[in-house]
Amino acid sequence: xxxxxxxxxxxxxxxxxxxxxxxxxxxxxxxxxxxxxxxxxxxxxxxxxxxxxxxxxxxxxxxxxxxxxxxxxxxxxxxxxxxxxxxxxxxxxxxxxxxxxxxxxxxxxxxxxxxxxxxxxxxxxxxxxxxxxxxxxxxxxxxxxxxxxxxxxxxxxxxxxxxx
Numbered sequence: 001x002x003x004x005x006x007x008x009x010x011x012x013x014x015x016x017x018x019x020x021x022x023x024x025x026x027x028x029x030x031x032x033x034x035x036x037x038x039x040x041x042x043x044x045x046x047x048x049x050x051x052x053x054x055x056x057x058x059x060x061x062x063x064x065x066x067x068x069x070x071x072x073x074x075x076x077x078x079x080x081x082x083x084x085x086x087x088x089x090x091x092x093x094x095x096x097x098x099x100x101x102x103x104x105x106x107x108x109x110x111x112x113x114x115x116x117x118x119x120x121x122x123x124x125x126x127x128x129x130x131x132x133x134x135x136x137x138x139x140x141x142x143x144x145x146x147x148x149x150x151x152x153x154x155x156x157x158x159x160x161x162x163x164x
Contacts, residue, residue, distance in 0.1 A: 007068045009034070010078030018065045025049045025060040028075060036076035036106040040135075047134030050107035051075050057114040059133075076106040079113070089113060089151050096147035100138035108134050112148050121156040124149060 002017045009032060018027060025042075028034040028051065037060055040048035044059040051060045052074040053067075079087040086094070089112045099105050108131060115122065115130055122130065127148050128141070136144065 003066060005065055005069050007070065008072040010074055011072075016065070020064070020066055022065045023061055024051065024053075024058075024063045024065045024068055024073070027065040028060060028073070034075045034077050038103055038106060040103070045133075045135070046104070047107040047111070047131075048104055050110045050134070052110055052114060055114065055117060057111045074110070074113070076109055079109070087113075088154065089116065089147075092147040092151040092154075093144075096143050096150060098139070098143040098147040100136075104134055104136040104138075108136070108144055112151065115148065116151055116155045119156070119159050120152075122149075122152055127152070 001020055003020055004015060005018050006013070006015050008014065009028070014032070016027065016031060025037055025039060028037045029039065037051055038048035039061065040046035042061045044062040047059065049060040050057050052058070053063070054071050076090075079090060081087070089109055093099055093105065093109060111131055111134065115127070124145055127145055131141070131144070131148070
């Protein structure tokens with residue numbers, strides 16, 4: 001049965017008729033062409049499909065599109081600056097060589113956006129736990145953690161300078 005869903009995707013209002021069984025992953029990839037959202041395990045185990053819904057990282061493969069009614073969804077495509085420039089998180093991943101095949105990278109970046117958005121300073125062990133829902137077969141996670149540590153520290157320093 002088709003139902004109408006209204007949501008914001010990367011800042012743009014979207015209205016779609018979707019099957020009530022359709023995952024947000026399928027809606028984003030197949031209907032909206034947002035290919036940064038990867039189809040990996042389809043059971044919420046690998047993190048490749050991670051997007052933000054109202055600022056919270058979720059596995060879009062096990063999140064029904066209907067649940068996004070009235071909510072804001074963000075994918076990696078939504079991180080681009082006004083002139084198409086990369087976000088600081090994306091730059092950190094590149095500069096720290098945290099990208100190999102790239103399949104898991106968009107999901108990790110979206111989790112990093114959520115983590116950085118908390119404004120908290122996390123140590124390496126805490127970051128390991130926070131990304132434990134992501135599988136990467138190419139790296140030993142060290143460069144990913146380096147990138148995340150770096151951007152968390154940078155944002156923490158900036159936010160605390162602004163407070164003083």
